[in-house]
Amino acid sequence: MDCAAISAEVQANNKRISELGAEEGGKVAQNVIAGAAGLIIPILWFGMDFQNAAGKEVAALQSRQQYLATLAEQRCGAVVPVPIQSIPLAPSTPPQPAPVAAPVPAAPSPVPSVVPVAAPAAVAREMDCVEPDGSTSRIVATACPPPSRPVP
Numbered sequence: 001m002d003c004a005a006i007s008a009e010v011q012a013n014n015k016r017i018s019e020l021g022a023e024e025g026g027k028v029a030q031n032v033i034a035g036a037a038g039l040i041i042p043i044l045w046f047g048m049d050f051q052n053a054a055g056k057e058v059a060a061l062q063s064r065q066q067y068l069a070t071l072a073e074q075r076c077g078a079v080v081p082v083p084i085q086s087i088p089l090a091p092s093t094p095p096q097p098a099p100v101a102a103p104v105p106a107a108p109s110p111v112p113s114v115v116p117v118a119a120p121a122a123v124a125r126e127m128d129c130v131e132p133d134g135s136t137s138r139i140v141a142t143a144c145p146p147p148s149r150p151v152p
Contacts, residue, residue, distance in 0.1 A: 003076040006068050007145045011129075011137050013061050013068075018138060020061075024054040127151075 001009070031048045038045040128136050128151040129144035136151060144150050 001071065001075070003072065006072045006076070010065065010068055010145070011131065011139075011148070013065055014137050014139055015135075017058055017061050020054045020058050024052075024058075027054065 027049050034044050034047045038048075126138060126140050127144065128138050129148040130136050130151055131148045137148070139145075
């Protein structure tokens with residue numbers, strides 16, 4: 001695969017991940033309705049979906065995106081922004097705060113050193129990009145990959 005083909009596959013994967021997110025949201029809503037209605041008519045509980053097929057496919061696409069990032073780095077000489085989207089899942093338990101270590105005082109330096117100030121790094125953000133064929137895709141990156149452009 002050349003760089004353009006890698007970029008095209010990344011965009012197609014991002015679009016499919018977005019579609020799977022909507023599909024998984026629909027399955028959750030279906031399960032909630034079937035579960036609630038099952039209290040009155042228990043046979044409806046058999047209509048609930050416990051397979052999580054969309055979640056498994058998203059995991060496979062994320063793995064593919066990692067491989068494509070490695071491939072782009074090797075063949076294109078630069079890292080193509082490979083946004084990896086994930087479907088947020090409802091946490092079953094509230095997140096616990098991470099333990100914070102006590103600060104360790106630094107030893108005084110006998111000779112002051114000069115540290116060069118670097119320009120701030122570009123921050124990745126969620127953005128919509130328009131492809132040359134007119135389709136749009138949502139990615140997390142600092143810029144839309146060529147030949148696409150940001151949505152105005």
